[in-house]
Amino acid sequence: MVQSLENGSNTRNDTSSIVYNTQQLNLWYGNHHALKDINLQIKENEVTAIIGPSGCGKSTYIKTLNRMVELVPTVKTSGKILYRDRNIFDNDYGVEELRTKVGMVFQKPNPFPKSIYDNIAYGPRIHGIKNKKILDQIVEKSLRGAAIWDEVKDRLHTNAYSLSGGQQQRICIARCLAIEPDVILMDEPTSALDPISTLKVEELIQELKQDYSIIIVTHNMQQAARISDKTAFFLNGEVVEFDNTDVIFSTPEDKRTEDYISGRFG
Amino acid sequence: MKYVNHESVVKRMMNRLTINKIFKAIFFFATLFALLALAILFYRIITQGIGYLTPEFFQNFGSRFPAKAGIKAALIGSIWLMFVVAPVSIILGVGTAIYLEEYAKKNRLTDFIRMNISNLAGVPSVVFGLLGLTIFVRALSLGNSVLAAGFTMSLLILPVIIVASQEAIRAVPNDVREASYGMGATKWQTVVKIVLPSAIPGILTGAILALSRAVGETAPLIVIGIPVIIQFLPTGLLSQFTALPMQIYDWAKRPQHDFQFVAAAGILVLMIFLLIMNSIAIFIRNKFSKRY
Numbered sequence: 425m426v427q428s429l430e431n432g433s434n435t436r437n438d439t440s441s442i443v444y445n446t447q448q449l450n451l452w453y454g455n456h457h458a459l460k461d462i463n464l465q466i467k468e469n470e471v472t473a474i475i476g477p478s479g480c481g482k483s484t485y486i487k488t489l490n491r492m493v494e495l496v497p498t499v500k501t502s503g504k505i506l507y508r509d510r511n512i513f514d515n516d517y518g519v520e521e522l523r524t525k526v527g528m529v530f531q532k533p534n535p536f537p538k539s540i541y542d543n544i545a546y547g548p549r550i551h552g553i554k555n556k557k558i559l560d561q562i563v564e565k566s567l568r569g570a571a572i573w574d575e576v577k578d579r580l581h582t583n584a585y586s587l588s589g590g591q592q593q594r595i596c597i598a599r600c601l602a603i604e605p606d607v608i609l610m611d612e613p614t615s616a617l618d619p620i621s622t623l624k625v626e627e628l629i630q631e632l633k634q635d636y637s638i639i640i641v642t643h644n645m646q647q648a649a650r651i652s653d654k655t656a657f658f659l660n661g662e663v664v665e666f667d668n669t670d671v672i673f674s675t676p677e678d679k680r681t682e683d684y685i686s687g688r689f690g
Numbered sequence: 691m692k693y694v695n696h697e698s699v700v701k702r703m704m705n706r707l708t709i710n711k712i713f714k715a716i717f718f719f720a721t722l723f724a725l726l727a728l729a730i731l732f733y734r735i736i737t738q739g740i741g742y743l744t745p746e747f748f749q750n751f752g753s754r755f756p757a758k759a760g761i762k763a764a765l766i767g768s769i770w771l772m773f774v775v776a777p778v779s780i781i782l783g784v785g786t787a788i789y790l791e792e793y794a795k796k797n798r799l800t801d802f803i804r805m806n807i808s809n810l811a812g813v814p815s816v817v818f819g820l821l822g823l824t825i826f827v828r829a830l831s832l833g834n835s836v837l838a839a840g841f842t843m844s845l846l847i848l849p850v851i852i853v854a855s856q857e858a859i860r861a862v863p864n865d866v867r868e869a870s871y872g873m874g875a876t877k878w879q880t881v882v883k884i885v886l887p888s889a890i891p892g893i894l895t896g897a898i899l900a901l902s903r904a905v906g907e908t909a910p911l912i913v914i915g916i917p918v919i920i921q922f923l924p925t926g927l928l929s930q931f932t933a934l935p936m937q938i939y940d941w942a943k944r945p946q947h948d949f950q951f952v953a954a955a956g957i958l959v960l961m962i963f964l965l966i967m968n969s970i971a972i973f974i975r976n977k978f979s980k981r982y
Contacts, residue, residue: 527873528872
């Protein structure tokens with residue numbers, strides 16, 4: 425196991441394997457101070473889970489990592505988020521470029537009202553890939569990567585809406601893989617799914633970890649414990665504790681973490 | 691202690707059911723009244739006008755004699771008018787709607803603009819006629835041409851197209867937009883590939899309804915001085931022309947009794963024109979909807 429990184433303040437760590445280095449991040453929705461002095465270092469090829477009660481800022485934080493949060497018009501930020509040593513808030517860092525490297529899977533399955541094939545090919549197409557053969561290969565590879573190829577290979581040209589919720593979510597994961605990202609952000613990806621679909625997505629996350637760095641927001645603490653390597657506990661916009669998942673769930677340092685994990689609040 | 695006395699509930703039941711029946715009857719007659727009025731109107735127009743719907747009616751220009759009067763100039767003029775109004779109003783209207791919904795920052799100014807576009811939809815058409823007369827006919831010296839009338843009609847129906855398009859765009863769920871942005875798509879790519887395909891049925895419905903209004907409007911044409919009796923077809927965008935509602939209006943106010951029948955025939959032509967436009971809209975709409 426990698427050594428624990430206490431709130432990311434220890435900059436002497438080996439930085440080459442660090443994907444995201446958040447430094448003194450603050451975020452406001454209008455006057456509401458939603459994220460306070462966040463410092464987090466996220467390593468590659470790990471699953472980092474973000475847990476915490478509703479309204480603690482965990483979704484806001486993950487949406488800040490690919491700057492989707494800026495779709496809310498009143499958002500203001502300060503501080504830095506270094507993605508592969510480059511500040512994503514820099515003026516010359518285009519959000520489009522960032523988002524091709526950092527894919528996102530949303531809370532509710534949100535396939536496009538198009539065929540399964542067109543859903544997966546959407547990303548490559550907007551980035552200029554037109555060759556039919558290459559697109560075919562990307563579609564197959566992505567669907568296999570999301571462990572849904574066998575279920576949909578015979579009906580690639582039917583509408584993605586005809587699939588079940590769990591299948592739709594794996595289509596969304598496949599769609600995200602199609603742009604070959606470096607990091608995958610998942611915002612409560614299983615909260616709208618039944619237990620069996622949830623299990624499939626969790627197994628999938630374990631496999632994806634080999635090739636991608638995954639940051640997942642979850643309401644489900646058992647899920648965090650099952651699938652993640654590191655866990656960050658957010659409360660009222662602050663990071664209370666960030667450590668190896670087994671440490672967080674067995675011997676948390678902070679009383680509030682312990683209370684939350686043992687179900688005493690939240 | 692129970693609060694619901696079931697005996698009195700049963701007693702009142704008859705009463706409640708009667709009231710229910712009375713209102714059902716009122717609503718039914720309201721519907722019937724409108725349908726009946728429409729049916730009578732159709733019946734009278736068809737019986738009066740059908741006799742005049744001859745091939746000559748479509749081949750002749752206007753005339754002082756009812757038997758010789760034809761609708762050629764007005765029909766072709768209305769078609770010319772549509773060729774100006776449709777592209778101008780749809781491009782400007784949908785463009786404005788896309789800008790306001792997808793690009794513009796949400797602040798007081800855009801709220802103000804949005805509110806006023808809705809208000810503009812309620813401005814009487816004669817006011818737009820005066821606007822067209824001042825700007826297009828006089829200031830830009832376009833005269834009472836196809837172009838001047840087309841621009842005026844476009845202004846008239848723009849608010850309707852903008853509001854309908856805005857609503858269609860707003861109805862596209864936000865999560866598919868987010869999915870598109872989340873993969874690094876630009877705003878334009880998201881608009882073209884995600885938003886518009888879903889919004890197009892709604893946009894088209896609004897656009898065709900608005901265009902139908904433009905075909906039938908008379909007041910702005912009168913104000914900008916569109917002539918009635920014209921013995922030639924438009925030769926270009928700056929040519930003089932006349933339009934269906936102008937022609938019908940002229941026939942209807944003539945003293946000779948037979949012109950009432952000619953007017954009825956003109957109304958039939960106008961209605962068929964509108965029916966064809968609506969069918970085209972439905973056709974395009976279904977074609978787009980089937981893709982998804």
